[in-house]
Amino acid sequence: MENLIALLVAAPLLGAAVLLCGGRRLDAAGHWLGTLLAAASFVVAAVLFFGMLGRGAEDRALHQTLYTWVPVESFRADLAFQLDQLSMTFVLLITGVGTLIHVYSIGYMEHDERRRRFFGYLNLFLAAMLLLVLADNYLLLYFGWEGVGLASYLLIGFWQHKPSAATAAKKAFLVNRVGDIGLSIAIMLMFTTFGTFAFGPVLATADKASEGTLTAIGLMLLLAACGKSAQVPLQSWLGDAMEGPTPVSALIHAATMVTAGVYLITRSGAIFDAAPTAQTAVVTVGAVTLLFGAIVGCAKDDIKKALAGSTMSQIGYMVLAAGLGPIGYAFAIMHLVTHGFFKAGLFLGAGSVMHGMNDEVDMRKYGGLRAYMPVTFVTFGLGYLAIIGFPGLSGFWSKDKIIEAAFAKGGTEGWILGAVTLLGAGITAYYMTRVMIMTFFGEKRWQPAPDPHRAPDVEPAAADDGRHLAAGPVGSPAAEGPAGHPAGELPDPHESPRSMTVPMIVLAFGSVFAGGLFSINSAFVHWLEPVTRFEHGHPPVSAAVITTATLVVLLAGAGLAYAQYGRRPVPVTAPRGSLLTRAARRDLLQDDFNHVVLVRGGEHLTRSLVYVDHTLVDGVVNGTAASVGGLSGRLRKLQNGYARSYAVSMFGGTAVLIAATLLMRAV
Amino acid sequence: MNPVNYLYLAALLFTIGAAGVLIRRNAIVVFMCVELMLNACNLAFVAFSRLHGNLDGQIIAFFTMVVAAAEVVVGLAIIVSLFRSRHSASVDDASLMKL
Numbered sequence: 001m002e003n004l005i006a007l008l009v010a011a012p013l014l015g016a017a018v019l020l021c022g023g024r025r026l027d028a029a030g031h032w033l034g035t036l037l038a039a040a041s042f043v044v045a046a047v048l049f050f051g052m053l054g055r056g057a058e059d060r061a062l063h064q065t066l067y068t069w070v071p072v073e074s075f076r077a078d079l080a081f082q083l084d085q086l087s088m089t090f091v092l093l094i095t096g097v098g099t100l101i102h103v104y105s106i107g108y109m110e111h112d113e114r115r116r117r118f119f120g121y122l123n124l125f126l127a128a129m130l131l132l133v134l135a136d137n138y139l140l141l142y143f144g145w146e147g148v149g150l151a152s153y154l155l156i157g158f159w160q161h162k163p164s165a166a167t168a169a170k171k172a173f174l175v176n177r178v179g180d181i182g183l184s185i186a187i188m189l190m191f192t193t194f195g196t197f198a199f200g201p202v203l204a205t206a207d208k209a210s211e212g213t214l215t216a217i218g219l220m221l222l223l224a225a226c227g228k229s230a231q232v233p234l235q236s237w238l239g240d241a242m243e244g245p246t247p248v249s250a251l252i253h254a255a256t257m258v259t260a261g262v263y264l265i266t267r268s269g270a271i272f273d274a275a276p277t278a279q280t281a282v283v284t285v286g287a288v289t290l291l292f293g294a295i296v297g298c299a300k301d302d303i304k305k306a307l308a309g310s311t312m313s314q315i316g317y318m319v320l321a322a323g324l325g326p327i328g329y330a331f332a333i334m335h336l337v338t339h340g341f342f343k344a345g346l347f348l349g350a351g352s353v354m355h356g357m358n359d360e361v362d363m364r365k366y367g368g369l370r371a372y373m374p375v376t377f378v379t380f381g382l383g384y385l386a387i388i389g390f391p392g393l394s395g396f397w398s399k400d401k402i403i404e405a406a407f408a409k410g411g412t413e414g415w416i417l418g419a420v421t422l423l424g425a426g427i428t429a430y431y432m433t434r435v436m437i438m439t440f441f442g443e444k445r446w447q448p449a450p451d452p453h454r455a456p457d458v459e460p461a462a463a464d465d466g467r468h469l470a471a472g473p474v475g476s477p478a479a480e481g482p483a484g485h486p487a488g489e490l491p492d493p494h495e496s497p498r499s500m501t502v503p504m505i506v507l508a509f510g511s512v513f514a515g516g517l518f519s520i521n522s523a524f525v526h527w528l529e530p531v532t533r534f535e536h537g538h539p540p541v542s543a544a545v546i547t548t549a550t551l552v553v554l555l556a557g558a559g560l561a562y563a564q565y566g567r568r569p570v571p572v573t574a575p576r577g578s579l580l581t582r583a584a585r586r587d588l589l590q591d592d593f594n595h596v597v598l599v600r601g602g603e604h605l606t607r608s609l610v611y612v613d614h615t616l617v618d619g620v621v622n623g624t625a626a627s628v629g630g631l632s633g634r635l636r637k638l639q640n641g642y643a644r645s646y647a648v649s650m651f652g653g654t655a656v657l658i659a660a661t662l663l664m665r666a667v
Numbered sequence: 668m669n670p671v672n673y674l675y676l677a678a679l680l681f682t683i684g685a686a687g688v689l690i691r692r693n694a695i696v697v698f699m700c701v702e703l704m705l706n707a708c709n710l711a712f713v714a715f716s717r718l719h720g721n722l723d724g725q726i727i728a729f730f731t732m733v734v735a736a737a738e739v740v741v742g743l744a745i746i747v748s749l750f751r752s753r754h755s756a757s758v759d760d761a762s763l764m765k766l
Contacts, residue, residue, distance in 0.1 A: 642761030644697075647688050 001051050002062040003593040004044050005081040005134060008091060011041040017242065018504045019120030025117050031109070034119030035102040038126055042095035049088055057530050060085060061137065069134075070139075074195060082136035082199060084530040089333060090133040090256075090263060093340045098126050099254045099504035104348055107499035108355060118158060118245070125151035129256055131579060133263060137198040138187045145183060145228065149176045150259045155252060156244040164616045168240035175237040181228015181423045183264075186220035191309050203270040204295035218271055218278025222285065225261030226623025229315050231289045238312055238589045239296070242284040242304040246351030249304055254347050255340040262315065262336055265322040266329045266532055272322075277322050283413075286320025289313065292588060294427035298434065299584030302361045303350045303572055309344070310387065313424060314339050317639035319403045320417065324409055326444045327537035330525040331401040334518055338394035341510030349380030349502045352496040353439060357446065360491060363438040363554050365574050368444040372493035375501045377440050378510040386511035388554055394515030404546050418539075418546075429557030445572050547662050614662060671766045673714035680707035694746045701742075705735045 015037035019030050027032070052060045060582070061084035070077040083091070102122060109115045115602075126145025157169025173571035190197045193209050206214065225231065230238035241253050252258070254491040265272065265282060272279045290313050297309030321332035354361060356373055370377040386393040388398065403425065497499065518524035525534055539546060576582070583589055680703055687700030710727040716724030750756050 643758045643761070644689055644692075651685060651689070 001048065001085070002064040002081075004048055005043045005062060005064045008041050008048075008095070009081075009127050009134065010131045011044070012039045012123040012130070013368065013464075015123035015285060016120050016127060019123060019621040022116075024116075026223035027113075031102075031106050031119045031198070034123050035099070035106060038095065038099045041126065041130070042092075042099045045088075045091045045095045046148075049092060050087070052088055053334040057526075060530065066635060069518060071449055075191070076196070077137060077139045078135045078198070079140060080198075081134040083134060084531050085528050086263075086266065086333065087133050089128060089337060093189050093337055094129050094133065094256050097340055097344050097507070098122075098129075098251060100249045100506055101344065101348070102350070103250040104250075104500050105245075106245055107497040109245065112198060112245075114158075115197070117319040118155075121151055121154045121158070122247075122251070125155065125257070125627055132260055134296070135479065135532065137196075137308045138183075138202070139197055140269075142180075145224075145260065146180065148252070149180070149228075152176075152241070152252050152257055152271045153246040156170055156241045158245055162243065164240075168243040171421030172241050175234050176227045179224045179234055179297075182223025182227070186217050186224065188410055189220065193217070196629050199267065204266070204271040206640030207274045209274075214271055214275035215277045218268070218275040219281060221268055221271070222263055222278060222282055225264050225319065226285060227261075228264075229261030229319065230312050231261065231285050231316065231319055232292050235289060235292065235312055236594060237588065239300075239305050239308050240518060242308050246304065246347060246354060249308070250351065253308065254346040254635065255574060258311060258315055259318065259336045259340070259461040260398075262318040262332055265319065266332060267320075269329055269532060270324070273325055273607060274339070279325060280413075282323030283320055283409075283417060284323075286316045286318070286323055288316070290316030290400070290420060290424045290429070292321060292404070294431065295580070295584050296426050297388050297431040299581050300429060301364050301585075303353065303363050303366075303435060303439065304347070304361055305634065306363070306431060307346055310346075310431065311343055313428065314343065314387070316425065317399065317402050317421065319420065321405055324405050324417075324537075326533045327408055327421040328402065328405045330534050331398065331405055331533070333528060334515075334524050335395075335398035335402055335572070337524075338386065338398045338511070338515045340516050341465065341507050342394060343381040345379055345383040345504055345507035345511050346387065348507065349376050349383060350498070351381075351506065351553075352376040355496050355500070356493045357491045360446070364570060364574060365446050365491075366438070366439045367442045367495055368568065369444075370440040373440075373495050375495055379501075379504040380440070383434065383511045384432050385516070388416060388432050388558065389550065390554075392516065393549065394511050394513070397519045399517030400547055400550055403550055404539050404543055404635060405537045407539035407541065407546060411542070422549060425550055426553035426557035428490065430561045431553045433558040433561035434565050437561065438570055441566060443569055444494070445570065461580075475477065491631040493547055505580045512523055534642045670714050670717045674711055674748050677707045677711035677714065680704075680710065691758045692759050694749065697758055698742055698746065702735060702739070705731055715733075 002054035011484075015034050016468060017024060019034055022030070048062070052062075058392070063080065063082055065078050065080040067079055068076060071080040082523060105115075105118065105122065109118050112118065125148060128144050128151055130144075132141055132144030135144055153169050153173045156172050157166050159165045160169075187197050190202055191214050194202050196202060196207060223234075226234040239443060242249055244253070272282065293309045293314075293316055295309075299305050299307060300306040313411065318336050318339070319333040321335065328649070352373065353366065353376060356369075356376075357366065360366070382393070389396040403418060403421045406421045407414050411416055457518040481621060527536070574585075577585070586592065591635030684700045684702075684704035684707060687703065690699050690701065691697050709731050710722035711727045712723075712731070716722060718726075746756060749761060753760055
């Protein structure tokens with residue numbers, strides 16, 4: 001059984017190698033190959049999963065060592081996989097959602113001439129992500145960690161002909177690098193403290209190390225998690241990462257890669273449990289990001305950026321739950337899985353809307369699309385209900401548990417965290433309702449002629465709106481506007497091809513039922529308990545009160561959004577807005593902060609260093625050279641070429657030497 | 668006769684030679700003064716040999732003579748070729764070895 005684990009990684013890796021090295025002759029079949037290998041990985045995962053279910057809870061974890069990767073004295077890194085319940089959960093999520101998004105991309109990227117390469121990158125991502133969650137030591141995890149970073153970079157900048165995409169890719173790469181430094185320092189600290197960085201020995205003996213060391217390791221791991229999971233203060237790259245194709249946003253920047261930080265914290269739970277300071281830092285980061293992302297999500301008019309703010313906020317929930325310790329780990333992972341379903345579904349829905357709207361992303365130019373894209377509307381709507389935590393749907397089960405766990409933290413801290421998570425739930429309801437209303441309800445704001453500079457020479461026939469177009473669930477087999485390449489036509493809202501709608505429907509099922517299924521007899525918690533441990537938290541008020549409060553806050557948020565966007569027409573150009581709105585539109589000034597503090601600060605630092613270099617260092621060097629030059633200019637006057645004067649100096653020198661010798665003798 | 672007097676003579680001869688080297692311009696004369704200094708040294712060596720009662724000084728005097736003979740060969744050759752190219756035997760005329 002354990003020999004199958006390597007296959008999980010090998011299948012997508014083979015796909016990436018073949019697709020990226022195969023050249024143009026694979027253009028016709030490349031996307032099928034990529035999808036097939038992703039699906040193969042999913043099938044292997046399913047086989048392993050059912051095999052795991054067949055064993056008792058204690059011996060479910062599998063281990064496979066391929067070979068010793070770095071054998072140097074006591075420094076020993078194995079290329080070894082560990083498949084326990086936590087890894088299994090991630091593997092199923094990654095391969096399952098990954099396969100669906102591969103299928104979706106077949107339709108979405110249909111008109112992109114570099115589709116083969118796109119699938120190669122997607123497979124590369126899957127391989128790296130699976131390596132990350134299957135690794136049995138931190139060094140191999142780091143390898144996968146960098147691998148997903150590379151894949152993320154390649155995919156954000158996939159449309160590299162757009163300067164904005166190229167810049168966004170670089171930004172994501174650079175910001176992630178800051179986090180990666182944290183991970184590498186944490187691994188070094190682990191090696192010096194424990195003499196190894198394999199999960200087993202490190203986590204088993206974590207409580208024997210000094211608390212200071214553990215706090216340092218924990219904070220460094222948190223820095224790594226902040227970078228990869230877009231948490232404050234390393235959050236600035238996620239919004240710009242939306243420059244990538246939408247399937248990438250769904251897979252990498254919503255469902256899987258950005259949750260790697262939560263995986264890292266949960267996996268290293270033993271370290272954090274023994275370092276309360278680091279744990280407090282984790283909770284704080286989670287709580288701040290939760291509100292930060294939610295506020296940003298409220299102000300964005302770009303549908304993908306609004307969803308990106310939401311992703312940030314939901315991962316904030318997960319990080320917060322992971323920081324609560326054994327009362328929260330299982331719920332963090334549960335929210336991660338349900339979020340994987342509904343957020344991937346929402347992004348695919350957004351991609352479907354863009355696909356039908358000529359790649360328009362401004363929600364102020366949508367409106368009333370429910371009649372034109374019924375499948376997208378229903379699946380997006382279910383994802384919407386799931387994310388706001390509508391009773392019975394996935395998000396309700398997972399988010400409610402996190403809110404309860406936050407209250408159960410106890411003391412003032414518990415009340416603050418509980419209040420923040422409740423407030424976050426309200427804001428979530430607000431911004432998601434806003435997205436929903438602006439996109440699918442209200443009057444059609446796209447019907448009037450679009451920007452003249454965008455389509456200067458459009459035929460009048462095309463200006464006729466989409467009445468004549470297929471409004472059924474299955475649109476014309478080939479979508480009109482090639483994704484990513486605005487055709488310069490008027491928007492023709494139409495339903496997307498079946499390859500795109502089927503994954504959305506599957507994900508919608510997940511959004512509706514996953515949370516409920518996980519919660520029957522706390523099945524998910526018991527499933528993870530051997531790995532993450534579980535303690536039942538006791539909130540100061542009863543669970544029913546918390547659930548009621550959550551629902552009240554949710555209704556208030558949704559109602560406010562309805563009052564603002566549902567009952568009044570939405571202006572096509574954004575109003576000026578309050579100070580907070582304007583700040584939130586600029587991502588709460590995160591880039592300005594980075595610019596002023598880091599870029600300017602760095603410039604000042606380098607400028608003063610250059611000044612010191614020019615005056616002090618160069619001064620010493622040039623001064624030495626000048627004084628030697630001046631001295632030798634004087635000395636060379638002695639060299640007059642007359643043999644007799646040289647003879648004088650010889651005689652003089654000899655006389656001095658003899659005199660000195662005699663003098664020394666006398667003394 | 669007191670051997671110390673030979674040392675006075677050697678010092679006198681050396682001084683004359685050194686002064687000649689420093690003062691005279693004619694290369695031949697300078698050359699001869701160098702020889703004079705060498706021979707003053709030889710005289711001193713021999714005198715010291717007598718003073719100390721061993722033969723070391725006399726042996727070194729022979730070495731000096733051999734070296735001086737070799738020096739004469741090389742030195743005269745240089746002076747002759749210098750005179751051929753410059754038509755002058757003044758050492759001050761050959762002052763090109765400077766920056």
